[in-house]
């Protein structure tokens with residue numbers, strides 16, 4: 092996602108930003124609307140976030156769009172979210188191509204309704220060759236589920252004799268996660284003021300800078316993202332070393 096805005100691409104701009112898009116329901120309630128209206132408005136913020144990342148030179152954007160826990164919501168809300176996702180994929184494909192953005196997804200994608208999975212697979216395949224940036228949608232995603240699946244894969248290989256258990260290290264685990272080729276996020280933004288990770292990228296966020304804003308996701312605009320990146324730019328990352 093190359094380009095320039097108030098902040099230009101450089102060493103102080105994160106390579107990978109991950110976002111917990113929270114507060115859609117509260118936004119709807121505050122505005123006297125049904126929850127789905129909050130999600131619809133949230134989809135607008137998603138479009139803005141993709142464009143702003145491109146302008147700022149942020150190369151990877153991962154969005155927590157649907158968690159494994161979200162399957163426990165009322166069926167009407169789940170159906171509406173799935174419809175919104177399908178619409179988003181159809182409507183955004185053109186812009187992804189125009190900006191050479193590749194679409195990826197992480198999560199238990201087999202859980203998604205066939206119509207959503209088909210659209211997702213189609214757009215991922217159609218944009219796979221793009222090198223202008225990567226949009227990663229976390230769908231039916233749960234970090235503990237992801238780490239457990241990685242452990243299962245590793246155990247299977249050890250049992251089959253193709254992997255020596257004594258050689259298992261951090262790199263082995265990382266290589267068995269959903270998207271081993273994508274670098275860990277540098278910055279994690281959460282909207283709506285909650286101080287939680289909510290089972291999101293627990294392994295990958297180990298050294299990420301965290302930024303929480305009270306702004307609800309449907310109200311999250313370019314200036315809010317720029318502010319988060321500006322704050323990131325001013326932080327000293329130590330990775331457990333001395334400053």
Ligand code: FPP
Pocket residue numbers: 112113114115116117118130131133134137154155156157158161175176179228308
């Ligand atoms: C959290 O808000 C948000 C979600 C569970 C869904 C996120 C979905 C979108 C932003 C729109 C569709 C996504 C794409 C990629 C087009 P909440 O409902 O938990 O809000 P609350 O905590 O205020 O109730």
